Each structure stands twice: as structure tokens, then as C-alpha cells.
Amino acid sequence: MNELEHHQLKMRKEKAWGMGFLIVVFTSLIIGGTVLTNWMVDEQQVPISSVQISGHYTYIKDRDISRLIANDIEGSFFSADINDIHSAVLKHPWVYQASVRKKWPNTIQVYLVEQTPVAIWNGDLLLNAEGIPFVGSVAGAQLPLLFGPNGAEKTALSGYQAMQMILSTGTLTVKNLVLSERFAWQVQLNNGIKLNLGRQEFINRLQRFINLYPLLQQDERDINYVDLRYDTGMAVGWQA
Structure with a gap:
């Protein structure tokens, strides 16, 4: 074998060895990646072991949020989907908004914004x-009582807020409000007086009552109700 043939044989051997080495490297990477992926997905290897909850809240209990996450989320820290965790947290009726993030190596961080109840x-x-509307209870809270047909929650609340704005200059407030199926307004004030405001121009009618209330107070009798469903004036019912 001459020198040229010897050199060519050496080059072929080196090339074959290099290819073999690359095959071994790629195979190792594939096997290693598969093992790592399986390890990451296996919740026993990298479980979610801590849920950190923060925010300003009164009615939400940390244990309830942790339980919602544990019940709805399966898999490891790596495989758990942030959106799924977020959806699980929002199942709590008192959660208004929430943000969720992962913190290495095994912690889920949750920031909560609690619902602010304004009426029952x-x-x-x-x-x-x-x-x-949402499910909840606020024992001892002085919230107004609103009643009405299903689907009329926003209408009832906006009407209540408009009435409160009219009454804000004095000591009277709306304690109870009823919006009928025909969308007629009836309210009971904090002093016990019931007002029948009808369906139309209920804010103008409430203002008429406020204007005439000082005159009504001159009577020694206690007022039971005031019917304002008239173009002018009102009908007053006195307590027996």
C-alpha cells in the first residue's frame, strides 16, 4: 500500500469514527431529553408543594384556594398549565380577579383581588x-336589600345608586328597593317610610318627595307610605 492509499484509508477511518461519535451524541441527547421530560412531567419527581397566596381579602380562606388548585390541577410543577390554575382559582365566588405565576422550583404564586359587595x-x-351577582354572605354588614327579576341586577343597582345620589345631601338613605316585573320602583327608607315611585321618572318623583318632606314632618303623625305616581302631588298614608 503506497502512501496515498494509506492516507485515504486513514481519512475514511477518521470520518467513520466521527460519524459514529455524532450518532452516539445525538442518541444520548434524545434519550436524556426523554428521561428529563418524563421526570419533569412526573408529579412525584417535581410536585407542586407550595401555594403562596397574597392580596387584600377578608372572606377568602387560603385553604380554599389551595384546595381548588389541588382538585383541578394534575401533573407536576412543569406540566401544570397557568391558565388552568387561573381558571381553578376563579371558581371561588369571592375571587373577583387573580393573577398566577410559577416560582422555581415547586411553588405556585397567586395574587387575589376580592369581590366588593355593595348590596344583597x-x-x-x-x-x-x-x-x-355572586354567592356569599356578609354577616353584620349594613348592605341595602335589592329585589327584582333575574337579569335586572344592573338596572336595580344603577337605580339604587341614582337614588342614593339624590338623597346624599340629607340623612335619608335607601334601605330596601324592589323592582317589579313591570319595572316599577318601590323603596323603603332608613326611617321606615315606603315610597311608591312607579315606572317612569322615578328620580324626579323622589326629588319631589325630598322637596315636600319637611312639610310632611310638621304633622305629628308618623308616615307609613307615600305614593308618588302622580303628575303632581302625592298620596300619604299615615300609621295607625
């Missing part, structure tokens, strides 16, 4: 500031 709806639900 139909005796068994609460309304937030946007007129959206």
Missing part, C-alpha cells in the same frame, strides 16, 4: 360594584 340581591346573593 333577592335575599340570597350579593352584588358587586358592577351589578354582577
